[in-house]
Amino acid sequence: KKIGILGATxxxxxxxxxxxxxxxxxxxxxxxxxxxxxxKTYGDACKLDIAHLPKEIIQREVREIVPGGDQQAVFSALPSAEAKKAEPQFARQVPVISTTSAFRYEDDVPVLITEINPEHAELLKVQQKARGWKGFIAPEPNCTTVGLAMSLKPIMDNFGVGRVVMCSYQAVSGAGHAAIELWGTQRKQEVPRPVSAEIIAEPPLLFDGNVIGYIADEEPKVKKEILKILGKYQKGAIVPASFPIDCFCVRVPVYEGHFEAVFVETVKSCSVEDVKAAYEQFNQVCKQKYGKLPSSPKKTVTIYDRTPQPRYDAEIDGGMSTIVGRIEEGAFGDKWLKYLVLSNNLKKGAAKGAVQVLEYLSTCGLL
Ligand SMILES: NC(=O)c1ccc[n+]([C@@H]2O[C@H](COP(=O)([O-])OP(=O)(O)OC[C@H]3O[C@@H](n4cnc5c(N)ncnc54)[C@H](OP(=O)(O)O)[C@@H]3O)[C@@H](O)[C@H]2O)c1
Known part of the structure; x- marks a missing residue:
């Protein structure tokens, strides 16, 4: 099956x-x-490093976003405002798997992660019927939500989740190709000293050697999406999970891989060993159910005693495994846990995760 790509550059x-x-x-x-x-040719239009791609792709002509073409499904990686217009136009004819937030919060739209909520895909049939489309829109979550959801699911299923606090340390690639280019121009650029009052009042966006403690719209997205993803599909609708959650989302000068520090209060008390056993059991179930999908990792969750590190670990299992490290008892009582997570924002958190969803949907006849 041919998969068209919206936002291919x-x-x-x-x-x-x-x-x-x-x-x-x-x-x-x-x-x-x-x-x-x-x-333009893809090679002329794309500003990223694409020297490794086959000549045929580099020389292929990029098309304007107009429905048509001979694809059987579309993968959408547009900015959200553009996706809002384009995705329904394509979904009238073919399934659209999206990494954008444009439709994530609509009632007839599931936010899918293969290993967590495949049963929510039933909602796609409700959506098709309600909107009269031959296709549908199936979004992936925000890339920061993915690592949190993957790490919380086995904890929720085994011990229940009371409350969650998360702080992310997110890679620059999560902000798209313009951010990657800007970061490149900023390498080793000095900030003139003393720093002027104008800059202190309104600092220009500086990725290199810096920490940016605010990412527009990110925190509300994480808080809303996690509850929808971990919710239950009942009678044609999703009933969201209901635990309180708060977070800070922060950008750090790392190329690829979103790192998160997570504090969880569980409903039942559990030891670190219990949590590790729950992850291992989750891995077994995922291997049985999704191990044959070509994009599935060997291990859904990789457990480390050390801290995961983006430069070394973001590509583990093709960037599709969620790495959970330093699982420790928290300091607020026997129901508190803390751990560190690394999830590849471009692979499991976006493109490859979306292709894995496409694979799953095609095994259940939805493609
Ligand atoms: N980066 C991540 O880690 C990540 C992870 C999960 C989800 N997402 C989501 O995925 C989407 C794409 O993210 P990205 O990081 O790949 O962004 P990006 O690098 O900025 O790429 C945006 C793409 O959309 C195209 N585009 C921009 N403005 C357009 C317009 N007005 N009309 C038509 N096409 C337009 C661009 O084409 P030109 O090159 O021609 O401008 C480019 O192909 C976003 O919605 C983002 O929130 C990103």
Whole structure:
């Protein structure tokens, strides 16, 4: 099946191409991007490092975002405002797997992670019927939500979740190709000293050697999506999970891999060993149920005693395994746990995770 890519010249679009190249079930269909890129070759339009791609892709012409083409499904990696317009136009004809937030919060739209809530895919049939589409829109969560959801699911199923506090340390690639380029121009750039009053009052965006403690819209997205993903599908609707959650989302000068510090209050008390056993059991179940999907990792969750580190660990199992390290008892009583998570924002958190969802949906006849 051919999969068209909306936003093919972006950071996630490029990962989408890579996830589909040599795929046993799917192939790269039409490449779409903005009118700045339309009509150019992919090689001329894409500003990212693409020297490793096959010549045929580099020379392929980028298309304007107009429905049509011979694809059987579309992978959308557009900015959300563009996705809001484009995704329904394509969904009238074919399934749209999206990494954007454009439709995540609508009642007839599930937010899918293969290993966590595949049963929510039933809602796609409700959506198709309600909207009269041949296709549907199936979004992936925000990339920060993915690591949190993957690490919480076995804890929730075994011990219940009372409260959650999370602080993220997010990679620059999570902000797209313009951010990656900007960071490149900032390497080793000095900030003039003394720092001027104008800069202190309104600091320009500086990724290099810096920590940025605010990412627009990120925290509300994480808090809303996690409850929807961990919710239950009942009678044609999703009933969200209901635990309180708070978070800070922070950008750090790392290329790839979102790192998170998580504090969880469980309903039942549990030891660190109990939690590790719950992750191992989750891995066994995932292996049985999803191990045959071409994009599934060997281990859904990789447990470390040390801290995960993006430069060394973001590519473990093709960037599809969620790495949980330093699982420790918290200081507020026997129901508190804390741990560190690393999840690849471009792979499991976006393109490859979306391709894994496509694979799952095709095994249940939805594609
Ligand atoms: N980066 C991540 O880690 C990550 C993870 C999960 C989800 N997401 C989501 O995935 C989406 C894509 O993210 P990204 O990081 O890949 O962004 P990006 O690098 O900025 O890429 C955006 C893509 O959309 C195209 N585009 C931009 N403006 C457009 C317009 N007005 N009309 C049509 N096409 C337009 C761009 O084409 P041109 O090159 O022609 O401008 C490019 O192909 C976003 O919604 C983001 O929130 C990102």
């Amino acid at each position: 972006g950071a996630v679009g490029l990962e989408g191409i890579e996830a589909l190249l040599g795929h046993p079930w799917f192939e790269v269909g039409s490449l779409y991007a903005s009118e700045r890129s339309a009509g």
